[in-house]
Ligand code: MYA
């Protein structure tokens with residue numbers, strides 16, 4: 001019983017399988033001229049604002065809203081704590097539009113109490129290459145929850161996107177909504193097991209001492225693959241080609257041009273870490289990358305923050321995936337990350353166990369707006385990472 005989602009152009013639960021055996025749009029085609037020109041109504045004393053990320057004060061307001069009110073785990077022990085630099089990176093890719101950084105303020109005080117964002121992205125789903133937005137950072141202040149504000153934010157961002165003649169969107173969420181294209185699992189690899197245990201992120205396994213646990217997760221100081229180094233600007237053309245070729249084998253994947261690869265994969269300490277393997281002849285054979293997303297630890301007096309690395313785009317070419325991912329673990333550990341997180345997407349299922357990842361208690365569902373897929377996409381055919 002989804003009062004809002006039941007009215008939206010998304011796949012619904014219990015739709016007759018076989019009603020449509022082809023992928024395609026759900027709504028009939030529309031014109032920009034028919035899009036509602038005025039913003040959706042908000043309750044009294046709230047107003048829409050376009051947030052300007054280039055303004056440090058406005059960026060800080062988004063950062064503070066998310067730091068206190070964004071996504072938590074099921075037991076409310078950890079909350080995502082995206083940094084300001086990370087938010088700037090995530091919200092300003094090539095072609096970004098400020099009007100898709102959509103906030104809600106209290107009129108009388110000016111306080112920012114809700115946010116939703118979209119960024120432009122070309123996403124291939126099976127044989128269709130879609131001009132889409134990726135929707136992220138939907139957040140409503142805890143004191144304003146359950147007042148049906150989220151549907152208004154979603155309708156308003158839809159309107160602002162439709163005004164640019166874009167009719168499809170991609171988004172991920174931990175919660176179950178109508179209707180996932182794919183349902184993925186988080187996996188975690190301890191890098192700093194002592195801290196993880198002390199904050200309740202993980203537990204000492206049965207019949208394991210702390211000493212044995214530290215030994216189990218110990219990693220070398222330096223990556224092991226000859227020729228591995230930080231990605232540089234001059235690598236962008238080769239990395240673009242390497243990544244495009246690799247992503248072809250997935251059923252949902254981004255289509256990235258050189259400018260987008262430069263944006264998403266240029267090394268930025270504690271935002272995105274990208275490395276390439278350069279062969280003896282100077283050609284690039286592999287790519288590995290991860291991004292830094294700390295979580296605040298709710299109510300622990302010894303530590304206030306957990307520094308997590310999340311697997312981003314990794315392309316095994318000459319280097320086998322387990323070896324490349326092991327170097328990712330080494331590099332994440334040596335840059336101070338406490339845990340390495342990955343989803344069971346790409347070819348990860350084959351390698352997570354041997355690299356000592358354990359399954360998490362969180363799921364991530366992938367969704368499409370106004371696009372139906374004939375068949376759910378298996379997790380190992382998902383080639384898209386959202387931040
Ligand atoms: S996922 C991250 C979402 N953020 C959080 O989880 C942060 C912490 N939570 C909150 O801030 C609030 O609980 C939120 C809901 C804001 C999530 N995605 O206002 P309400 C439905 C979509 O009374 P609240 C991310 O950022 C819910 O089923 N819908 O509820 C991607 C119910 O609908 P229905 C959600 O708790 C976002 C309705 O909202 C989500 O105060 C993609 C209740 O509204 C959710 N994560 O606020 C958005 N959670 O009656 C869609 C609850 O049907 C984009 N709901 O059950 C769609 C594409 C748009 C662009 C299209 C362009 C073409």
Ligand code: JJ1
Nearest residue numbers: 072073074075172173174186188201202358359360361362
């Ligand atoms: O981080 C997550 N879970 C952790 C902590 C669990 C704390 C209690 N609830 C977890 N830890 C076990 C790790 C252990 C390490 C050694 C080996 C065995 C395993 O499972 C989970 C993911 O698993 N995170 C969340 O639930 C956060 C929300 C995820 C949804 C994200 C939605 C994003 C939307 C934006 O697009």
